[in-house]
Amino acid sequence: MTSTNDIRRSFLDYFEREGHARVASAPLVPHNDPTLMFVNAGMVPFKNVFTGLESRPYSTAVSSQKCVRAGGKHNDLDNVGYTARHHTFFEMLGNFSFGDYFKERAITHAWTLLTKEWGIDPKRLTVTVYHTDDEAFALWQKIAGLPDDRIIRIATNDNFWSMGDTGPCGPCSEIFFDHGDHIPGGPPGSPDEDGDRFVEIWNLVFMQFEQAADGTRTPLPRPSIDTGMGIERVAAVLQGVHDNYDTDTFRALIAASCALTGTLAEGAAKASHRVIADHLRSSGFLVADGVLPANEGRGYVLRRIMRRAMRHAHILGAKTPLMHRLVPALVAEMGAAYPELVRAQPLIEATLLQEETRFRRTLENGLKLLDEATAGMAAGATLSGETAFKLYDTYGFPYDLTEDALRAGGFGIDRAGFDAAMAEQKRAARAAWKGSGERASDEVWFDIAE
Structure with missing residues (x-):
């Protein structure tokens, strides 16, 4: 091969x-x-x-x-x-x-x-x-x-x-x-x-x-x-396969994810392992190139990527932070071609561990609230944008993770309603700002320009 x-x-x-x-x-x-x-x-x-x-x-x-x-x-x-x-x-x-x-x-x-x-x-x-x-x-x-x-x-x-x-x-x-x-x-x-x-x-x-x-x-x-x-x-x-995730690099990363979670690569866990393998690569390379998790700009994109992978680690049953333990597999596969991964390995591991430790608290609270919100919904029903925005604004649960969790459960989401609530919050924040020395924080959300 x-x-x-x-x-x-x-x-x-x-x-x-x-x-x-x-x-x-x-x-x-x-x-x-x-x-x-x-x-x-x-x-x-x-x-x-x-x-x-x-x-x-x-x-x-x-x-x-x-x-x-x-x-x-x-x-x-x-x-x-x-x-x-x-x-x-x-x-x-x-x-x-x-x-x-x-x-x-x-x-x-x-x-x-x-x-x-x-x-x-x-x-x-x-x-x-x-x-x-x-x-x-x-x-x-x-x-x-x-x-x-x-x-x-x-x-x-x-x-x-x-x-x-x-x-x-x-x-x-x-x-x-x-x-x-x-x-x-x-x-x-x-x-x-x-x-x-x-x-x-x-x-x-x-x-x-x-x-x-x-x-x-x-x-x-x-x-x-x-x-x-x-x-x-x-x-x-x-390599004679039809699916990119069946190639050697992805197979190695998915195998490491399976070993650490005690789950199979196929079946119900398939999408989660693929998300983790892909997002591990982007997270590792971005940190190696100097990007760190933040609430705006490039750092916010990285945080979204990391936290989406971390939610899928939670789905697989990981009880403790997982992503940082997969970094050695990434370095083993790609470090020879990209030595910056080898040099940055300690920083990548520390960054992932810190981010996942913080996020697990947000994730557990958010998923509990989301379960309560969908408890009375029929299969295929749509969660209101107002509810999704409340999860984001009040409890810090990101929209894309709400959407991802709903998708896995067979539900939809009112994106237009969420956007309207976000726009109203921004309008109110600008109106309330009195110029006290810091601009009201409009957290970069979904429409991040490439």
């Missing part, structure tokens, strides 16, 4: 042999983009290189970038544990060209690595191109020998990338792996594309235009390449 560590090493080695500079992962806290909560894609550390604001001593690069997504359009936090491919922390493998090579070499590299270096069956690969990108269509025919019906033209923005309203932009070409007809779902662009059969494993972005404020596009003098491949997805392919 090809391990995740082997895949990372193989990817970096291949592109280094092909003349790319090997660039270490940047920290999860972006230093060049104040609009971004965390680094959430492999190209983020190179953003200023692509825009021409920064120069580097190389024109091609390869990296395995740590990424965190915990909200926004991806909604990764709430889906973690319940799907095969949602994560808050993931690694993005990528190769980049800053005005050096363009489409032909990018496609050649991708096809060579996947089918020759890694031995993936070409018959199980399908690609998409932007509907007007005849050049990419022809290159896939020429380089990969793909038939027309496996080069799918897509007219939506799924296959056109832009950095923002203005700046570099261009068409994309995505590579999909077919997991087999025993899994529901159709190819990209079909009515059944949201099924799990065809899974995107690599996205090639061809930066070839500059977009002006009025929407007009002009060709870039030096077109560039930005690619991204989630290591968790390609590990599933190369």
Whole structure:
């Protein structure tokens, strides 16, 4: 079996042999983009290189970038544990060209690595191109020998990338792996594309235009390449599994969680073990990169992640703090590739222990109150937003944990009612503030911008 560590090493080695500079992962806290909560894609550390604001001593690069997504359009936090491919922390493998090579070499590299270096069956690969990108269509025919019906033209923005309203932009070409007809779902662009059969494993972005404020596009003098491949997805392919959580790294973390809780990996405990494994990774790497639990900003996102995992540890029957005891398993799996985990291990363990010790008191009180609130509710009923807000405001029980607990119990929640109560509280707090030296505390809640 090809391990995740082997895949990372193989990817970096291949592109280094092909003349790319090997660039270490940047920290999860972006230093060049104040609009971004965390680094959430492999190209983020190179953003200023692509825009021409920064120069580097190389024109091609390869990296395995740590990424965190915990909200926004991806909604990764709430889906973690319940799907095969949602994560808050993931690694993005990528190769980049800053005005050096363009489409032909990018496609050649991708096809060579996947089918020759890694031995993936070409018959199980399908690609998409932007509907007007005849050049990419022809290159896939020429380089990969793909038939027309496996080069799918897509007219939506799924296959056109832009950095923002203005700046570099261009068409994309995505590579999909077919997991087999025993899994529901159709190819990209079909009515059944949201099924799990065809899974995107690599996205090639061809930066070839500059977009002006009025929407007009002009060709870039030096077109560039930005690619991204989630290591968790390609590990599933190369290890012969369909679910990212069945790959070696996650299996090891889940096994540690099972051993410490005396529960099985499947059945009723399945989602909880997956939440714990995923959130352990994001918590560990965020602390290693200098983020600590707090009541606002990045620290609040980390606190939400930690406490969601801790609630699932409680579900599994953990009577004492659990998360800090799983850190050695995380370091054993990923410390060789990311030595910052090894250096920060004592801090990660101490931070998790302190946070879980504090949270267990809040959790036990909140769950008791929630049980009382749902005692008379029918199956499938919705908890009022006012009640959810009372749990949050009076007892310190976070909304997302209320939502998670209700979901597990087969109940819904009135999000609009909660938001209305939150807005009213903020309005009242601002009205009551007399300027006594501290601004009224509007705790960062759910709408944390990425």
